[in-house]
Amino acid sequence: MTPVATPFFFYLLSGLALLGGILVITRKNAVHSALALILTLLALAGLYLMLYAPFVAGVQIILYAGGIMVLFLFVIMLVSIEKSQREDQFNKQWIGGLVGAVALGALFVRVFVRSKALHDLTGMPMAQLPEQSNTQEIAVYLYGNYMLAFEIASLLLLVAIIGAVVMAKKRI
Amino acid sequence: MLDYVTSYLRSNTTPGQAGNLLWAFIYIILIFLGLSVAVIAMNWLERKILAHMQVRLGPMRVGPHGLLQPIADAIKLLIKEDIMPAEADKSVFWIAPVLIVITAFTTFIVVPFGPTHAVTDMNIGVLFMLGVSSLSVLGVVMAGWASNSHYPLIGALRSSAQMVSYEIAMGLAVVAAVLMTSLHGNGLYGVAHGAVGDGTLSMIDIVKAQQDQHAWFIFKFFPLGLIAFFIFAVAMIAETNRAPFDLPEAESELTAGFHTEYSGFRWSLFFLAEYSAMIAVSSIAVTLWLGGWLRPFPTWLTGETWDLVFSLFPAATFLLLALIALVGTLRMPKHPYFRVQTLGLAGFAAVLALIGILLLLPPVRDRIQDIYWFSLKVAGFMYLYIWYRGTFPRYRFDQLMRVGWKVLLPVGLGVLILTAIVGVLL
Amino acid sequence: MVPITTLHYLIVAAGLFVLGVVGVLTRRNVVIVLMSIELILNAVNLNLVAFSRLWGLHGQVFAIFVITDAAAEAAVGLGILIAFFRNKETVNVDEVDLLKW
Numbered sequence: 001m002t003p004v005a006t007p008f009f010f011y012l013l014s015g016l017a018l019l020g021g022i023l024v025i026t027r028k029n030a031v032h033s034a035l036a037l038i039l040t041l042l043a044l045a046g047l048y049l050m051l052y053a054p055f056v057a058g059v060q061i062i063l064y065a066g067g068i069m070v071l072f073l074f075v076i077m078l079v080s081i082e083k084s085q086r087e088d089q090f091n092k093q094w095i096g097g098l099v100g101a102v103a104l105g106a107l108f109v110r111v112f113v114r115s116k117a118l119h120d121l122t123g124m125p126m127a128q129l130p131e132q133s134n135t136q137e138i139a140v141y142l143y144g145n146y147m148l149a150f151e152i153a154s155l156l157l158l159v160a161i162i163g164a165v166v167m168a169k170k171r172i
Numbered sequence: 173m174l175d176y177v178t179s180y181l182r183s184n185t186t187p188g189q190a191g192n193l194l195w196a197f198i199y200i201i202l203i204f205l206g207l208s209v210a211v212i213a214m215n216w217l218e219r220k221i222l223a224h225m226q227v228r229l230g231p232m233r234v235g236p237h238g239l240l241q242p243i244a245d246a247i248k249l250l251i252k253e254d255i256m257p258a259e260a261d262k263s264v265f266w267i268a269p270v271l272i273v274i275t276a277f278t279t280f281i282v283v284p285f286g287p288t289h290a291v292t293d294m295n296i297g298v299l300f301m302l303g304v305s306s307l308s309v310l311g312v313v314m315a316g317w318a319s320n321s322h323y324p325l326i327g328a329l330r331s332s333a334q335m336v337s338y339e340i341a342m343g344l345a346v347v348a349a350v351l352m353t354s355l356h357g358n359g360l361y362g363v364a365h366g367a368v369g370d371g372t373l374s375m376i377d378i379v380k381a382q383q384d385q386h387a388w389f390i391f392k393f394f395p396l397g398l399i400a401f402f403i404f405a406v407a408m409i410a411e412t413n414r415a416p417f418d419l420p421e422a423e424s425e426l427t428a429g430f431h432t433e434y435s436g437f438r439w440s441l442f443f444l445a446e447y448s449a450m451i452a453v454s455s456i457a458v459t460l461w462l463g464g465w466l467r468p469f470p471t472w473l474t475g476e477t478w479d480l481v482f483s484l485f486p487a488a489t490f491l492l493l494a495l496i497a498l499v500g501t502l503r504m505p506k507h508p509y510f511r512v513q514t515l516g517l518a519g520f521a522a523v524l525a526l527i528g529i530l531l532l533l534p535p536v537r538d539r540i541q542d543i544y545w546f547s548l549k550v551a552g553f554m555y556l557y558i559w560y561r562g563t564f565p566r567y568r569f570d571q572l573m574r575v576g577w578k579v580l581l582p583v584g585l586g587v588l589i590l591t592a593i594v595g596v597l598l
Numbered sequence: 599m600v601p602i603t604t605l606h607y608l609i610v611a612a613g614l615f616v617l618g619v620v621g622v623l624t625r626r627n628v629v630i631v632l633m634s635i636e637l638i639l640n641a642v643n644l645n646l647v648a649f650s651r652l653w654g655l656h657g658q659v660f661a662i663f664v665i666t667d668a669a670a671e672a673a674v675g676l677g678i679l680i681a682f683f684r685n686k687e688t689v690n691v692d693e694v695d696l697l698k699w
Binding site: 029032035069074131136 | 295299309371372
């Protein structure tokens with residue numbers, strides 16, 4: 001597929017993703033935070049499409065936005081009580097948290113500025129990622145090299161299902 | 173500039189492949205128009221067909237034989253007062269119908285009306301359609317929660333639980349069909365083992381696989397294809413909350429379920445999204461099992477004459493409809509009060525006949541073939557939807573969940589495993 | 599305009615990561631803390647997929663595994679939340695400060 005208007009879509013989608021992120025951490029109402037997270041997830045799916053990763057984008061939409069967020073919304077509807085919206089939203093050590101996050105941000109900035117490898121990418125050949133066979137090639141890896149990880153992931157999901165059911169039941 | 177417009181006409185890919193924004197926009201606008209016409213027609217057809225199944229006449233007053241009834245309904249909905257419940261969450265209340273309509277319409281960018289007649293052909297076509305239609309569950313949950321009232325909340329929880337459960341059965345049936353795309357055989361049981369990584373999720377390539385294997389997947393590995401199609405057909409009705417799985421929005425059960433508190437234009441958005449979702453999942457079923465845009469019997473009845481016969485079908489359909497409208501005109505009561513209606517029906521018959529004659533011209537005839545067969549199959553599914561609504565009693569909610577988890581899921585797994593075994597052994 | 603390179607995507611991912619860390623460290627509502635953790639995981643995913651554009655498909659396969667693990671973790675975390683909420687009727691993290699009550 002020939003890419004069209006890449007900078008416009010990149011800035012639009014990443015702006016939406018960051019806006020969604022800011023709304024997630026600042027909203028009082030948990031349902032609004034969940035909606036902002038859905039916005040972030042969908043914007044990220046668009047960014048994956050721009051990075052020639054359509055299968056990861058599809059999985060993100062189905063699993064994350066269509067599955068995990070439904071789970072979050074159900075739990076929010078279950079535990080949301082009115083008085084929790086009138087209490088303080090930020091905890092007592094918010095200054096420490098902010099300082100830590102700013103330090104982390106400064107670390108990122110230093111790494112990005114100082115790394116020569118990231119600035120010198122024009123000389124590096126991009127990987128051949130033809131979009132028409134992306135799913136097929138991921139399948140070759142998933143059922144070939146990473147078969148063990150695949151089986152362990154399915155076992156993990158089984159354990160998670162049983163664990164979630166046991167913990168949420170009223171009487172075992 | 174003109175070169176930009178005409179360069180696409182000389183290529184044989186979808187506008188998305190060619191990166192041609194203008195033609196992609198044109199296709200999107202055509203899909204919007206087509207969907208609007210389809211939803212309006214579905215509204216009228218549903219009321220008339222349901223009425224005739226129940227031995228009554230349905231809307232007869234608004235236009236000749238009620239043909240203008242959908243327009244009257246649309247005007248009524250647009251001029252109704254927009255009520256918002258007092259304690260409702262305003263932003264979420266506003267966003268929910270918009271989200272559902274956006275997801276219902278976005279699925280149509282990969283629906284293939286022909287080998288190059290899709291807005292784009294993504295590598296993950298089927299996955300994209302299933303994923304975006306799973307986003308509508310979010311809209312339902314939000315609509316129920318934001319209404320701040322019991323009936324919508326219970327309706328939304330039931331509806332979303334039902335939709336999520338039947339998505340799994342749909343996914344298994346789809347995987348069984350995708351498995352069949354990796355076989356390169358010929359005919360109903362033919363298998364020729366190809367390279368690793370040969371199957372495809374792309375909608376256009378799935379229909380091309382059915383074309384190459386000379387078998388629609390509904391008949392492949394008979395009866396496995398048929399069972400997979402049946403699972404998908406049942407699951408897609410539950411997914412779109414239609415009878416007999418419409419407990420969450422049935423009027424006698426829960427007032428109107430998750431869209432109780434919505435009135436006027438917002439309700440019409442839910443209605444629009446429901447019919448668009450019905451057409452979308454029917455398109456998936458037609459593409460995966462019924463051969464998409466392929467005409468019936470491409471290998472039995474081959475040759476120039478049979479091609480000509482099948483290419484006359486679109487014109488024949490419209491001329492038949494014009495004939496029915498003409499008979500209706502002649503049977504109108506001969507009273508001065510009915511003059512306008514008779515003239516209107518005669519005009520409608522004339523328009524249909526004109527379209528039929530237009531479809532007889534060879535250049536139009538060749539291009540309209542794929543779109544016609546695809547639309548005919550989807551229209552068949554729409555008739556089945558209305559038929560089920562008029563025939564089946566409603567499932568109770570626990571029976572509904574039992575069918576989804578205890579019947580469709582194991583049968584879907586069984587069909588998947590059997591298809592894989594047969595594909596390897598043969 | 600500057601052509602969009604991998605560095606642009608990495609900066610977006612770093613921004614999302616920092617936002618997620620701020621959310622985890624400063625919010626009181628447990629559900630929002632869990633959602634901030636999902637933000638962090640998504641930032642990592644974007645990083646992986648951006649690098650896979652350079653170096654091959656391994657990044658995308660790893661991203662799929664990360665999404666799967668995020669689903670499992672969200673399910674278990676929310677199960678714990680529900681079990682806890684049934685006992686103590688609160689969703690604030692700083693009211694979970696006794697080992698036995």
